[in-house]
Amino acid sequence: MGRSCFPRCKLTRIMGFLQIILGGMVILVSILSLVRFYYAGFFFNNSDLCHSFYNSKEVFEGFDTKSLSARVEEVLEKFETLQAKLETKSQEMEKDKAIILDKKYLEEEILKPLHASNVALRLIRLPKSEGIRNDSAIKEDPLINFFITEEIRKYITPKENREEVKLNAFGSERVYNTIGHACVLHKKDLEQYMDYDIGSYCDDDWNLAQKLMLNGCDPLPRRRCLTRASKVYQKPYPINESLWKLPDDRNVRWGNYQCRNFHCLSSKNPKRGYSKCVGCFEMEREKLKWVTNSSVLADFQITDVLSIKPGEIRIGLDFGIGTGTFAARMREHNVTIVTTALNLGAPFNEMIALRGLIPLYVTLNQRLPLFDNTMDLIHTGGFLDGWIDLLLLDFVLYDWDRILRPGGLLWIDRFFCSKKDLDDYVYMFLQLRYKKHKWAISPKSKDEVYLSALLEKPPRAI
Ligand SMILES: *[C@@H]1O[C@H](CO)[C@@H](O)[C@H](O)[C@H]1NC(C)=O
Ligand SMILES: *[C@@H]1O[C@H](CO)[C@@H](O)[C@H](O)[C@H]1NC(C)=O
Ligand SMILES: *[C@@H]1O[C@H](CO)[C@@H](O)[C@H](O)[C@H]1NC(C)=O
Ligand SMILES: *[C@@H]1O[C@H](CO)[C@@H](O)[C@H](O)[C@H]1NC(C)=O
Numbered sequence: 001m002g003r004s005c006f007p008r009c010k011l012t013r014i015m016g017f018l019q020i021i022l023g024g025m026v027i028l029v030s031i032l033s034l035v036r037f038y039y040a041g042f043f044f045n046n047s048d049l050c051h052s053f054y055n056s057k058e059v060f061e062g063f064d065t066k067s068l069s070a071r072v073e074e075v076l077e078k079f080e081t082l083q084a085k086l087e088t089k090s091q092e093m094e095k096d097k098a099i100i101l102d103k104k105y106l107e108e109e110i111l112k113p114l115h116a117s118n119v120a121l122r123l124i125r126l127p128k129s130e131g132i133r134n135d136s137a138i139k140e141d142p143l144i145n146f147f148i149t150e151e152i153r154k155y156i157t158p159k160e161n162r163e164e165v166k167l168n169a170f171g172s173e174r175v176y177n178t179i180g181h182a183c184v185l186h187k188k189d190l191e192q193y194m195d196y197d198i199g200s201y202c203d204d205d206w207n208l209a210q211k212l213m214l215n216g217c218d219p220l221p222r223r224r225c226l227t228r229a230s231k232v233y234q235k236p237y238p239i240n241e242s243l244w245k246l247p248d249d250r251n252v253r254w255g256n257y258q259c260r261n262f263h264c265l266s267s268k269n270p271k272r273g274y275s276k277c278v279g280c281f282e283m284e285r286e287k288l289k290w291v292t293n294s295s296v297l298a299d300f301q302i303t304d305v306l307s308i309k310p311g312e313i314r315i316g317l318d319f320g321i322g323t324g325t326f327a328a329r330m331r332e333h334n335v336t337i338v339t340t341a342l343n344l345g346a347p348f349n350e351m352i353a354l355r356g357l358i359p360l361y362v363t364l365n366q367r368l369p370l371f372d373n374t375m376d377l378i379h380t381g382g383f384l385d386g387w388i389d390l391l392l393l394d395f396v397l398y399d400w401d402r403i404l405r406p407g408g409l410l411w412i413d414r415f416f417c418s419k420k421d422l423d424d425y426v427y428m429f430l431q432l433r434y435k436k437h438k439w440a441i442s443p444k445s446k447d448e449v450y451l452s453a454l455l456e457k458p459p460r461a462i
Contacts, residue, residue, distance in 0.1 A: 236251070259346070382413075
């Protein structure tokens with residue numbers, strides 16, 4: 001008897017308990033909002049209240065009344081649906097005794113929404129403001145009134161330190177979540193990107209995010225939704241196998257690619273969906289890079305490069321487009337390389353990571369997230385070539401110079417351009433007065449040439 005009654009009795013008990021909690025919260029929220037509206041003067045005909053859109057902050061005793069009223073609506077709605085759901089479920093269960101209240105149902109349908117509501121209520125509270133603000137003295141935060149989407153405004157509002165902490169761990173009074181200023185040019189895309197239910201699953205929209213980044217909206221805002229993963233993620237291969245093996249197809253979400261598996265990315269397939277680094281997903285080809293004698297004079301071998309500074313090259317950056325083969329080879333020499341990667345039509349980031357190497361998801365727009373004078377080596381090849389504007393290249397080279405340590409090596413690998421532009425580019429590469437260890441120019445086609453160089457950053461004792 002006790003056994004057959006168990007799920008139903010338990011549900012009834014949970015239901016009763018939940019209803020008490022929900023009822024209590026509804027009353028609490030109602031009272032809170034009423035009180036806030038009262039104090040904020042909504043019941044007096046105070047026209048001054050409405051004279052500014054955001055600057056007045058509408059903050060009272062730590063509450064943001066505007067946000068509060070919006071949130072209260074949202075939370076109440078959630079509670080309503082939750083209650084309805086519970087009621088139908090319990091009716092169902094009364095009819096059909098066979099239904100088993102399993103753990104998953106409880107977690108997915110009841111506990112998670114309840115938790116989300118709870119978090120939403122907690123977030124209404126903003127850091128304490130310094131009493132009533134003097135309107136004329138408030139400095140407007142940049143861009144804040146440019147956007148209408150509430151989540152973007154929340155994102156870019158400076159976050160004051162909590163409680164009495166005047167300066168935080170970074171020595172600042174508040175944290176600015178920034179968005180690249182070019183975001184304003186892509187308002188529609190950015191608003192789509194930031195349009196989600198907090199705490200729920202994000203759309204499978206990494207390609208929208210990447211489009212924004214490539215168009216200068218970089219760094220992108222962080223989001224408060226859960227990123228989707230492959231339905232059938234398998235544990236990766238062990239490192240002694242993963243370096244030189246195509247990963248398991250099931251570990252990638254293929255929805256936004258033309259291909260649906262790694263073999264489809266082969267250079268033999270005309271419909272592979274990407275055009276940079278063709279052949280990079282063929283391990284037999286990749287295994288030959290930087291270790292075998294090549295017919296191209298501009299190809300250097302890893303052992304030759306490392307023998308210039310035996311034992312000194314330990315960490316570095318591979319800036320280019322590829323599947324991490326340079327980092328894999330260097331790993332065999334006990335050198336740790338971080339590889340930059342963008343998913344330009346193929347899962348380059350996933351591939352590198354599944355090989356057991358570190359992909360760094362950065363564009364050319366950004367200052368590199370590495371400190372001055374830290375890297376032993378920068379290797380670059382594959383996408384910096386004859387299309388690049390000279391001034392842009394200048395900024396990029398100075399940034400590389402910044403992160404390279406004195407005595408560090410800059411390996412320019414198969415940079416290519418048309419013959420007539422070569423002098424300009426050579427000037428750019430040599431202007432920093434690096435020591436030339438290797439320098440090779442070889443023809444690519446009738447009008448184009450390859451340039452490879454191995455340069456050493458000089459000491460800078462100023
Ligand atoms: C507000 O600031 C302005 C100028 O900064 C000042 O003239 C005015 O007296 C201030 N008002 C109050 C109530 O502090
Ligand atoms: C990789 O290492 C594991 C144990 O560390 C071993 O069982 C496996 O045979 C190795 N695989 C290869 C291909 O050497
Ligand atoms: C590459 O070429 C050099 C000289 O041409 C030769 O000494 C070396 O053995 C070759 N290495 C391989 C792996 O074929
Ligand atoms: C890398 O390090 C391991 C362990 O210290 C060592 O056994 C191996 O010989 C090193 N490989 C190279 C190429 O230096």
